[in-house]
Amino acid sequence: MTILIIEDEEATARKLQRLLVDIAPSTQIVGMTVSVEESVEWLRVNPQPELIFMDIELADGQSFEIFNQVTVKSPVIFTTAYDEFAIKAFKVNSIDYLLKPLKEDELRQALRKLQGLKQVLTQGAAGAEPGIGGLEESLTNLLQHIQTASFSNSLPPAPSPLPIAPFKDRFLIKQGQRLFSVSVDEIAYFFTRNKMSFIKTRSNHEWLLDYTLDELAQLLDPGRFFRLNRQVIVELRAVDKVHLYFNGKLKLTLQPAFEVEVVVSREKAGDLKRWLGE
Structure with a gap:
């Protein structure tokens, strides 16, 4: 074939x-x-x-x-x-x-x-x-x-009333020869740079992570985390401001600030509004 x-x-x-x-x-x-x-x-x-x-x-x-x-x-x-x-x-x-x-x-x-x-x-x-x-x-x-x-x-399987496995609540970080864990309570968002994934903490630290954003989307609690686009998965408290953008898109300001403009597509804008509590 x-x-x-x-x-x-x-x-x-x-x-x-x-x-x-x-x-x-x-x-x-x-x-x-x-x-x-x-x-x-x-x-x-x-x-x-x-x-x-x-x-x-x-x-x-x-x-x-x-x-x-x-x-x-x-x-x-x-x-x-x-x-x-x-x-x-x-x-x-x-x-x-x-x-x-x-x-x-x-x-x-x-x-x-x-x-x-x-x-x-x-x-x-x-x-x-x-x-x-x-x-x-x-x-x-x-x-x-x-x-x-x-x-x-x-069609994708219907979501189960309860998760088959608990959502991930911490991530193991390797820095040189040191290993330590970061709780999801400390995480503001996940993002990609040069095809690598990183954690941005609420205290503005960055840590390299051995997961893709696609994999993270399956591991995180969707009530707390939302995939904004191909670059960012954000935690609810890190959304600082939401602005209407052209063609039905939304533009977000994150805290800590993200390094580039964060835009949500028109197709995902409705889901984001519902996630935020519309």
């Missing part, structure tokens, strides 16, 4: 490539792109792959913009740290929607789903009369297969 990977986080792209090789050794990665612009150009000049793995939040915008600029005929498996885009994903070519960090069993299930859909469509077309009727029967079989066999697995 030929696969295009659209992912701007290098570590995630490498992990996905490694998992695909382990699960399906015959897989051929024919391209890896990191932005909307680069992906559109790749799809314009190369044959359509048999499958695309597509992150949603890219450096230059959301990957849904790709579908507005070029015809995408390939089935797509979306990979993202956010669950709020699931419905929008299934309005395009999506056959599955995997939340980061990627898990091998979920990836296997998504690939099995793709093979099952191919078989249903192929069998329907082979056993039906040619023409419109044959196409209708193939599509009917495909829809029945999606609805009864796999559609429930396509």
